[in-house]
Every structure is written in C-alpha cells, then in structure tokens.
Amino acid sequence: MKKNYLLIISTIFIFIPNLVFADTNEKIISEEIKYFRTTTNYSNNDIFLLNSVLSNSYTEEISEEEYLNSDYSLKTSVSGSVENTYKKLVTSIIQNGSKYKYKVQLIWKSLPSKRSYDIIGIGHYSNVKVSGKPTFQLVYGSNSTSNATIKKTSTGTTATFKLPTGSFNNLTATLYFDVEKNTNSNILTQKAFGDYSHATSTISESNANKHTINTSGIKLDTSIINNYDEINTAVATWTGNW
Numbered sequence: 246m247k248k249n250y251l252l253i254i255s256t257i258f259i260f261i262p263n264l265v266f267a268d269t270n271e272k273i274i275s276e277e278i279k280y281f282r283t284t285t286n287y288s289n290n291d292i293f294l295l296n297s298v299l300s301n302s303y304t305e306e307i308s309e310e311e312y313l314n315s316d317y318s319l320k321t322s323v324s325g326s327v328e329n330t331y332k333k334l335v336t337s338i339i340q341n342g343s344k345y346k347y348k349v350q351l352i353w354k355s356l357p358s359k360r361s362y363d364i365i366g367i368g369h370y371s372n373v374k375v376s377g378k379p380t381f382q383l384v385y386g387s388n389s390t391s392n393a394t395i396k397k398t399s400t401g402t403t404a405t406f407k408l409p410t411g412s413f414n415n416l417t418a419t420l421y422f423d424v425e426k427n428t429n430s431n432i433l434t435q436k437a438f439g440d441y442s443h444a445t446s447t448i449s450e451s452n453a454n455k456h457t458i459n460t461s462g463i464k465l466d467t468s469i470i471n472n473y474d475e476i477n478t479a480v481a482t483w484t485g486n487w
Contacts, residue, residue, distance in 0.1 A: 271346070275338040275481040277439075280312035280331070281305065283474055285357065285445060287326040302445040304474040307331075317355030330357045336367065336439030336479040339421075345373075345487070348421035349439035349479070356408070356416055361444035361472075362453035365418050366403030368438035368460045368478070372428040375402055379422035386413035394454055399427075401438070401458035405450065426487065435483040438462055442473040 285302040307315075318329045331354040339346040349367045365381075381393040381404040393404040404420045418441075426432060440462035444453065448469060455466035462478040 269341060271339050271341045273337050274340045275435075275437075275483045277336050277479040277481050278309070279334045279477060279479045280307050280309055281334070281476050282307050282311070282315065283330050283332070283357065283443070283445075285328045285330075285359070287328070288324070302474050304443075304476050306477055312354065315354065319358075328358060330355045332441070332443075334439055334441055334476065334479045336437050336481045338435055338437050338481045338483045343487075344423060345435065345483075346421055346423050347437040347481075348419070349437070349441075351418045351441040353414075353416040355414065357443070357445075359445055359447070360408035360410060361447045362405055362450050363408055363418070363444055364403055364405050364442040364453060364456060364463055364473075365420050366401055366440050366458045366463050367420060367422075368401035368440065368458045368462055369424065370436060370460065371399050372426065372430075372432055373424040373435065374399065374427040376423040376425040379404070379420060381406065382419045383409075383416070384419075385409055385416040386411070394450065396454065396456075396458075398457060398459075400460065403456065403458050403463065405453050407450070408444075432487040433484060435487070436460070437481045439479045439481070441476060444472055445474050446472050448472045 281304050283302060283304040312331055315331045320327045333352040335350045337348045339348060347367050347369060349365060351365055375397055379395050379402050381391055383390050383406060393406040396403045402422055438460050442463045452469050455469055457464045465473055
C-alpha cells in the first residue's frame with residue numbers, strides 16, 4: 246500500500262510542472278489600438294433591416310473613452326433607420342526569442358444588422374515574408390470557427406469570412422502569422438499594418454476576394470469599393486536589429 250501511495254505522488258510531481266510551464270516565451274513588443282463608430286442610414290422602414298438594399302454608411306475613428314461609454318443604437322422613423330455600431334482594431338508585433346509574429350484583431354462591441362463577407366488583414370514590408378501557415382479564428386458567443394479564404398502576397402495576408410447571423414455580443418476576428426526575413430540585410434524596423442473592411446451591403450464571397458493588401462492596408466477593387474466601409478490602419482512598429 247505504501248509503494249502505491251508513493252507512486253501516485255511521483256506521477257503527480259512529474260505532470261504538474263508540464264502544465265504550469267507549458268506557456269511560451271511570446272511577448273508583445275509593439276501594439277497599436279484604434280476605435281471606430283459606424284453610422285449606417287437605411288432608406289426603408291424595415292425595422293429588422295433584413296431586406297434593406299439602399300443604405301449609406303460612414304465610419305469615423307473615436308477615442309477609447311467614447312468606445313468604452315458607447316452602446317449600440319438603432320433609431321427608426323418613417324423615412325428609414327439609423328444604426329450605430331462600434332469596433333476596436335488591434336495590431337501587434339510579438340517576439341519569441343529571435344522569431345516574430347504579426348497579429349491583428351477586430352473586436353465588434355456591437356454587431357451590425359447587415360452581415361456579409363468581411364475582410365481582415367495585415368500588410369507588411371517586402372523584406373519579410375510569411376513563415377508557415379497563417380491562422381484565422383472567429384469567436385462569437387460560445388462558438389468559434391476558422392472558416393475563411395486566406396490570401397497571401399509578398400506585401401500582406403488577408404482572410405475573407407462570413408459574419409455569422411444571430412444575436413450575440415463581442416465577436417472577435419483574429420488573424421496572425423509568423424514572419425521570417427526576406428533579405429540578407431539587417432532589418433532595423435518592422436511594421437505591421439492591420440486593417441479591416443466591413444461589408445455594409447450584401448456581397449458574394451468571390452467578389453469580396455477582389456482585393457489586395459500592402460502597407461496602405463486593404464485595397465478593394467473598384468467594382469466592390471462601395472460595398473465596404475473605410476477605416477484607418479492600426480500600425481505596430483518595432484525598431485531594433487534583426
């Protein structure tokens with residue numbers, strides 16, 4: 246009996262350290278956060294906005310205080326409806342030893358009524374390139390999905406995905422990838438240009454994929470530019486010697 250008791254203690258001693266020290270050495274070395282309010286005017290009387298076709302949308306950058314104190318609002322009248330939604334864009338450069346990761350997150354504080362194919366992405370300098378496979382994740386309510394169309398270029402990566410239907414708060418879309426040097430020279434500055442394009446009207450996935458990305462952010466084809474809102478990029482900047 247005594248031997249069995251000692252064996253159990255020994256087993257616990259072996260496995261607990263693995264659980265405690267399973268964390269990585271990743272650390273955020275640069276980050277920029279921006280906040281936005283989108284005001285959409287719908288030109289019909291459909292309070293649920295499900296069949297709205299004609300609309301115009303305006304997105305503006307706001308302060309953190311305005312974001313924290315904001316609430317979703319929907320006002321209807323005889324002439325139509327006005328909806329205010331809020332979102333936060335976070336871009337990070339993450340270091341793990343001599344390795345670097347670029348990450349962008351878009352957090353919806355309140356989801357818009359119009360939901361179609363949105364785009365999230367990170368632009369970067371051509372002196373780095375994606376190492377391995379980019380990761381996308383969408384978390385909403387108690388659900389999550391990785392379904393997205395990933396597009397990689399020499400100056401950035403995007404994920405095109407469908408905003409889910411239903412009632413829930415705090416949806417978060419995340420895209421990240423490791424980068425490696427694409428030059429034999431020392432890199433003294435790294436910048437990650439996080440961006441997000443929200444579809445303010447219904448669009449197909451194939452049309453939503455008509456875009457590129459670079460250090461100016463997501464660049465939409467002229468045929469779809471009116472289907473999306475426009476926000477400023479959140480730029481994470483690192484200086485050093487790599």
